[in-house]
Amino acid sequence: xxxxxxxxxxxxxxxxxxxxxxxxxxxxxxxxxxxxxxxxxxxxxxxxxxxxxxxxxxxxxxxxxxxxxxxxxxxxxxxxxxxxxxxxxxxxxxxxxxxxxxxxxxxxxxxxxxxxxxxxxxxxxxxxxxxxxxxxxxxxxxxxxxxxxxxxxxxxxxxxxxxxxxxxxxxxxxxxxxxxxxxxxxxxxxxxxxxxxxxxxxxxxxxxxxxxxxxxxxxxxx
Amino acid sequence: xxxxxxxxxxxxxxxxxxxxxxxxxxxxxxxxxxxxxxxxxxxxxxxxxxxxxxxxxxxxxxxxxxxxxxxxxxxxxxxxxxxxxxxxxxxxxxxxxxxxxxxxxxxxxxxxxxxxxxxxxxxxxxxxxxxxxxxxxxxxxxxxxxxxx
Numbered sequence: 001x002x003x004x005x006x007x008x009x010x011x012x013x014x015x016x017x018x019x020x021x022x023x024x025x026x027x028x029x030x031x032x033x034x035x036x037x038x039x040x041x042x043x044x045x046x047x048x049x050x051x052x053x054x055x056x057x058x059x060x061x062x063x064x065x066x067x068x069x070x071x072x073x074x075x076x077x078x079x080x081x082x083x084x085x086x087x088x089x090x091x092x093x094x095x096x097x098x099x100x101x102x103x104x105x106x107x108x109x110x111x112x113x114x115x116x117x118x119x120x121x122x123x124x125x126x127x128x129x130x131x132x133x134x135x136x137x138x139x140x141x142x143x144x145x146x147x148x149x150x151x152x153x154x155x156x157x158x159x160x161x162x163x164x165x166x167x168x169x170x171x172x173x174x175x176x177x178x179x180x181x182x183x184x185x186x187x188x189x190x191x192x193x194x195x196x197x198x199x200x201x202x203x204x205x206x207x208x209x210x211x212x213x214x215x216x217x218x219x220x221x222x
Numbered sequence: 223x224x225x226x227x228x229x230x231x232x233x234x235x236x237x238x239x240x241x242x243x244x245x246x247x248x249x250x251x252x253x254x255x256x257x258x259x260x261x262x263x264x265x266x267x268x269x270x271x272x273x274x275x276x277x278x279x280x281x282x283x284x285x286x287x288x289x290x291x292x293x294x295x296x297x298x299x300x301x302x303x304x305x306x307x308x309x310x311x312x313x314x315x316x317x318x319x320x321x322x323x324x325x326x327x328x329x330x331x332x333x334x335x336x337x338x339x340x341x342x343x344x345x346x347x348x349x350x351x352x353x354x355x356x357x358x359x360x361x362x363x364x365x366x367x368x369x370x371x
Contacts, residue, residue, distance in 0.1 A: 006229045008317035015232075017315030020267035021360045025340070027321075027370040030332055038308045038321070038371050042280045044287075078225050091240030099236040117240035153234060155241065161280040162371050166312055166319065168231040185317050186229040194228055217225045 006191030014181035064114035066095025066133030082126025097136030149176035249286030259353035267361030
């Protein structure tokens with residue numbers, strides 16, 4: 001049975017940053033009539049998505065270090081309908097677990113050939129596809145000996161602003177899952193499992209890259 | 223059979239190389255008829271500015287995105303809304319985003335349904351220079367009214 005609301009709570013004290021950022025008052029639920037502004041189609045103002053924006057391994061003069069992978073899947077709504085022409089943005093750490101971000105100072109090397117950000121539009125089948133390298137796990141200071149499991153951040157737009165979703169994709173079999181308060185903030189085990197990609201031998205390209213499949217489900221249109 | 227929505231996860235602290243773009247805060251071009259400047263600061267429950275939030279606004283034909291700066295500040299140039307501007311806030315420490323609305327005055331009927339002592343958190347303050355100020359407080363005193371949409 002699908003869960004009505006699989007999202008994590010705002011307050012999840014095991015993830016320390018929620019303690020001062022979770023609202024303490026209950027949310028108000030305005031009635032959204034069909035004209036509600038929240039239901040308009042977000043016309044993102046980005047410059048058009050370029051042909052190579054989906055390939056995080058071809059943004060520099062050389063190739064990044066790491067295990068080359070393909071991550072692909074479909075963006076669907078809860079009715080199972082493909083979301084076509086959806087903007088999917090992805091970002092991640094490099095193979096050593098370091099982000100190309102000034103504030104990430106943990107002692108792992110930057111890779112001059114990897115920025116770790118890409119985007120693409122879904123096709124008529126709702127399918128997105130990225131070529132990248134497998135990100136490394138990395139330490140953070142949430143609690144003693146805290147490590148994030150390897151993950152790729154995903155941002156998705158549907159055809160209504162209310163369908164907006166930002167989430168993280170994890171890799172199958174990662175031993176860090178039980179120790180990660182961000183992943184464990186999703187309480188329903190099946191919903192949590194939906195954050196984990198599936199290794200797929202048919203997506204894997206011989207002599208070139210391992211393949212992972214991961215579908216993303218957003219709300220249906222109101 | 224209905225599918226379950228993919229659960230939300232935090233945007234995390236390290237999105238600056240991926241999501242913000244130079245034109246993001248300028249949701250309408252300079253000189254757009256009736257364009258307004260909207261600015262404010264995002265605060266946490268201790269009253270500290272939030273330097274790692276990403277804000278998005280959306281109106282018909284208009285989309286804006288702005289990351290907060292080191293002082294928690296954000297700004298948009300946007301169209302004047304008929305009623306309100308939906309504002310979506312992502313941040314490290316937010317496992318799912320916060321929805322709120324920016325009203326430019328207190329006349330909208332929805333505001334009458336909001337507890338009086340909290341109503342003002344949804345109304346941007348007109349500034350002498352013609353811009354509007356709208357601060358976002360995640361928690362505690364002056365906590366912004368957030369919405370389940």
